[in-house]
Amino acid sequence: MNILLKSVTIVNGSTKDLHLKKRDILIKNGVIDAIESSVEPSAKTKVIAQKDLHVSVGxxxxxxxxxxxxxxxxxxxxxxxxxxxxxxxxxxxxxxxxxxxxxxxxxxxxxxxxxxxxxxxxxxxxxxxxxxxxxxxxxxxxxxxxxxxxxxxxxxxxxxxxxxxxxxxxxxxxxxxxxxxxxxxxxxxxxxxxxxxxxxxxxxxxxxxxxxxxxxxxxxxxxxxxxxxxxxxxxxxxxxxxxxxxxxxxxxxxxxxxxxxxxxxxxxxxxxxxxxxxxxxxxxxxxxxxxxxxxxxxxxxxxxxxxxxxxxxxxxxxxxxxxxxxxxxxxxxxxxxxxxxxxxxxxxxxxxxxxxxGMETPKLEVGQPANLTLFEPMSEYEFTESNIFSTSKNALALGKPMKGKVLGTIANNQLVLNN
Structure with missing residues (x-):
């Protein structure tokens, strides 16, 4: 699976030259292939482009x-x-x-x-x-x-x-x-x-x-x-x-x-x-x-x-x-x-x-396996049952104000998106 993250803000304190910079990230068969100012997708690439899209290591x-x-x-x-x-x-x-x-x-x-x-x-x-x-x-x-x-x-x-x-x-x-x-x-x-x-x-x-x-x-x-x-x-x-x-x-x-x-x-x-x-x-x-x-x-x-x-x-x-x-x-x-x-x-x-x-920490670098979390940090909302994915609903957070939403994850050559 090939994935292109378009104009995504990278939040990665371990890579100072990319921290809070906007880049295109190309992932091929589960591995980060390119991190560039602009990457043109091929015909078989899934493009993810969303307003205020951010990414960090998983x-x-x-x-x-x-x-x-x-x-x-x-x-x-x-x-x-x-x-x-x-x-x-x-x-x-x-x-x-x-x-x-x-x-x-x-x-x-x-x-x-x-x-x-x-x-x-x-x-x-x-x-x-x-x-x-x-x-x-x-x-x-x-x-x-x-x-x-x-x-x-x-x-x-x-x-x-x-x-x-x-x-x-x-x-x-x-x-x-x-x-x-x-x-x-x-x-x-x-x-x-x-x-x-x-x-x-x-x-x-x-x-x-x-x-x-x-x-x-x-x-x-x-x-x-x-x-x-x-x-x-x-x-x-x-x-x-x-x-x-x-x-x-x-x-x-x-x-x-x-x-x-x-x-x-x-x-x-x-x-x-x-x-x-x-x-x-x-x-x-x-x-x-x-x-x-x-x-x-x-x-x-x-x-x-x-x-x-x-x-x-x-x-x-x-x-x-x-x-x-x-x-x-x-x-x-x-x-x-x-x-x-x-x-x-x-x-x-x-x-x-x-x-x-004793676990390895993922790296957001070219040549590394893609282990990434996609999110947007600014939306404000109240946490309700519609935000729950679990079978059980016993959430202390119900009714509480939240800031920011998870948009998806990429790891093990798989992609999960929430919308």
Whole structure:
């Protein structure tokens, strides 16, 4: 397939001579063939020309959940990868949120095979422990060899400190990346929202910031003792940012992410008892949001993730106490970030972080495989169900203002366009 992108603005901080310049980009059989001021198409070339067309290297999301296997009614791998492609993501890391959860090499191979022939590349995580129950280490080395890029008991903290110590020591033998979800359950208890003024006024059980910060402090002490690589997904408090910044200054190999919705939504949104706002970690205060944004801008926080988690409608359309945690987010991440941070910082965030997981970063250069996201950054609109591609509709972003739209993606010699 030959594709010509006409008069497209390139957003690519790694190539200074092309950054924010308008060029024609010719792609032949999945490879960038020319980047010129003007390229004339041949008869068999698909021409993409649109007002305010922008392009960057393909976007990357480090924390996505689908349903398959076990919860196919929420999201199949097939529809999930199509949703990712339409949302601008050419590479995603898949959480261990299926049923059963992946704790063997054959499970990892299943995910790799299910994702073949898709535009969006899927990189699976494997369980840290057998069945994700926190008791015994799973087959980490075998899963790594099968293609797992990290090890994570999804949304479950490692309660056994010695287990984390052994995991970090063992994984160094094969450069493995250990995930630890930041929540001490002995502190969070049965909490469902941020502990504070809002939770007290609404009569909802609170999750103290201490639950997150205590877990992170313990994990960082262990990391300093063992060495190795630790990933802390979806932090949410101001002190968490401070703790990780201090650890990085010590030279520890610690990485972290934040969910996009924790950057632009506070626990004040809970006033209407809308279960779409029930997420884990919970929405925190304006002070936390401000610190998280600063941590993103100064590089303390390595990645922004959609934290995409499809859920059946009956798991959300219940009383707040009984609703499940989670929101979809692939479709809204760009519009949310672009409105908050502006074009250049948003694209920098959406294209960074692959090297943490041992993946190659795409290049927007002649002779390189085309791994590209097409978008326009200026349109302003309200996010509605018409913007959702996922099977599930549990979107915290519903009704929120967005800025910019994804127009399509190109990768693996495939093209997906949204119009």
């Amino acid at each position: 976007w990357f999301d480090s924390g996505v959940s689908f349903g398959e296997p076990g919860y196919e009614e929420r999201e199949t791998i097939n529809n999930g990868l199509q949703t990712a492609a339409k949302s601008g993501f050419t590479d995603i890391i898949l959480n261990t949120s299926s049923n059963p959860t992946p704790d063997s090499s054959s499970d990892i191979i299943f995910f790799k095979n299910a994702a073949k022939e898709h535009l969006t590349n899927l990189y699976p995580l494997g369980n840290l422990t057998v069945k994700g129950d926190g008791q015994a280490l799973a087959e980490l080395f075998d899963m790594k060899n099968a293609g797992a890029v990290g090890f994570y008991d999804y949304k479950h903290a490692i309660t056994n400190a010695n287990l984390l110590k052994i995991a970090l020591q063992y994984a160094q033998n094969f450069n493995g990346l250990i995930f630890s979800f930041p929540m001490d359950k002995s502190i969070s208890g049965k909490g469902i929202v941020n502990e504070g003024i809002t939770s007290t006024r609404l009569g909802l059980k609170g999750i103290p910031a201490l639950a997150e910060e205590l877990q992170i402090s313990r994990d960082l002490f262990i990391l300093e003792y063992t060495g190795g690589k630790l990933f802390i997904p979806t932090i949410s408090t101001a002190n968490s940012v401070k703790l990780i910044a201090e650890a990085k200054k010590k030279g520890l190999q610690v990485f972290c992410s934040v969910a996009a919705h924790n950057l632009n939504t506070t626990d004040a949104a809970l006033e209407e008892f809308d279960t779409q706002y029930k997420v884990i970690p919970p929405l925190r205060t304006a002070a936390d949001t401000k610190a998280l944004l600063k941590g993103v801008s100064n590089g303390t926080i390595d990645l922004v993730t959609s934290d995409h988690k499809p859920l059946n409608i009956e798991l959300k359309h219940v009383e707040f106490d009984n609703a499940d945690f989670g929101t979809i987010g692939l479709e809204s991440t760009f519009g949310m970030l672009n409105g908050l941070l502006g074009l250049e910082e948003s694209i920098a965030l959406l294209t960074k972080g692959r090297t943490i997981f």
